Amino acid sequence: MSFTKEDILKALSTVEEPDLKKDLVTLGMITEVKVDEKKVSFTVILTTPACPLKEVIRKSCEEAIHSLVAKDIMITINMTSNVTSTRDNTPILAGVKNIIAVSSGKGGVGKSTVSANLAVALAQSGASVGLIDADIFGPSIPTMFNCENEQLGVKKVGEKNLIVPLEQYGVKLISIGLLTKSDSAVIWRGPMASSALRQFLSDTEWGELDYLLIDLPPGTSDIHLTMVQTVPVTGAIVVTTPQKVALADATKGLAMFQQPQINVPVLGIVENMAYFTPDELPDKKFYLFGKDGGKELAKKYNVELLGQIPIVEGIRESGDNGYPMVLKDNITAQAFKKLAENVAQQVAIRNSQMDQTKKVEFSE
Numbered sequence: 001m002s003f004t005k006e007d008i009l010k011a012l013s014t015v016e017e018p019d020l021k022k023d024l025v026t027l028g029m030i031t032e033v034k035v036d037e038k039k040v041s042f043t044v045i046l047t048t049p050a051c052p053l054k055e056v057i058r059k060s061c062e063e064a065i066h067s068l069v070a071k072d073i074m075i076t077i078n079m080t081s082n083v084t085s086t087r088d089n090t091p092i093l094a095g096v097k098n099i100i101a102v103s104s105g106k107g108g109v110g111k112s113t114v115s116a117n118l119a120v121a122l123a124q125s126g127a128s129v130g131l132i133d134a135d136i137f138g139p140s141i142p143t144m145f146n147c148e149n150e151q152l153g154v155k156k157v158g159e160k161n162l163i164v165p166l167e168q169y170g171v172k173l174i175s176i177g178l179l180t181k182s183d184s185a186v187i188w189r190g191p192m193a194s195s196a197l198r199q200f201l202s203d204t205e206w207g208e209l210d211y212l213l214i215d216l217p218p219g220t221s222d223i224h225l226t227m228v229q230t231v232p233v234t235g236a237i238v239v240t241t242p243q244k245v246a247l248a249d250a251t252k253g254l255a256m257f258q259q260p261q262i263n264v265p266v267l268g269i270v271e272n273m274a275y276f277t278p279d280e281l282p283d284k285k286f287y288l289f290g291k292d293g294g295k296e297l298a299k300k301y302n303v304e305l306l307g308q309i310p311i312v313e314g315i316r317e318s319g320d321n322g323y324p325m326v327l328k329d330n331i332t333a334q335a336f337k338k339l340a341e342n343v344a345q346q347v348a349i350r351n352s353q354m355d356q357t358k359k360v361e362f363s364e
Helices: 005-012 054-068 111-124 190-202 222-230 244-258 293-300 313-321 331-353
Strands: 030-036 039-046 074-081 096-104 129-133 153-157 160-164 166-168 171-175 209-215 235-240 266-271 305-308
Touching (some): 005 054, 039 054, 096 331, 111 129, 111 235, 111 313, 111 331, 129 190, 190 222, 235 244, 235 331, 266 293, 266 331, 305 331
Parallel strands (some): 039 074, 096 235, 129 209
Antiparallel strands (some): 153 160
16 A cells, blocks of 8 residues: 555644644644655654653554554654743843743752752753752752862853853753852842842853753742843742641742742642652652642642652762762652653643743832
């Protein structure tokens, strides 16, 4: 039986992208269709290299062609990606497709650990990733990336001097900890800290990035307002632990992003320290800080539960040693990789269903 390119496209037009709820052909995700006797090859352009449904889409394409065109066709599918974005050509961070704020209502819930491992996991998937350590008074990203003794470079572009980020584990980094001595305190008033964040955003050579993560300080502060007033934020992630006191503060952080004058989409909740699994009992889960607190919070506010990250001693060791846990091969690394897939998935859904986030405009 002979078949044409049109036959293949017609079959593929029955395959729905599971998240975006439209078919692959209508979404423009099918390219480079080539037909040669009983062979066909084509490319599927995913919305992110971290797509968790990659193999589901591949299998659905094969089944559609075998069912609707011919059972004996040899199919070659190339998977690539083009991360979606709703950002326009604004002068600040013009090459950055998505800006993701990582926040927490209180300190000590592992927000920076989540930021570091999420950034590395996204980079591992093939995405281009940057990370801003916006916790000006308590920068920890340099330690977590084993670069606390490194110095940032400066590059002159036209009449302007631009900061050149460090790159570690495939992630571009900037932190106040890379501009000051590791044993010195940053004793600044709020406006000075806000000015530093504006420089990290507008006076840094970030280049082309799929995702720029901003690791915010705990709570709701000048830094948060500066961020939303300086750049349109694609979405926010709220990190919490299951315990009641953390959930109360996480609720306030979530509510801040959902206020009408700020209106930043909340991509979801990350429940950190969700359970403890000792090495000698890999099938056991001990709920040290309560059970499913983050899950219940996500359900209450109708947002996604992006991940439940276990607490293990290795996370602390990895943070102190500057070698993120996601680079290892264990249950926690898998949890962070799944988190990255879920975040990328929610960004793609948000970009397909919602308008661009606007910069916040109000007087301070």
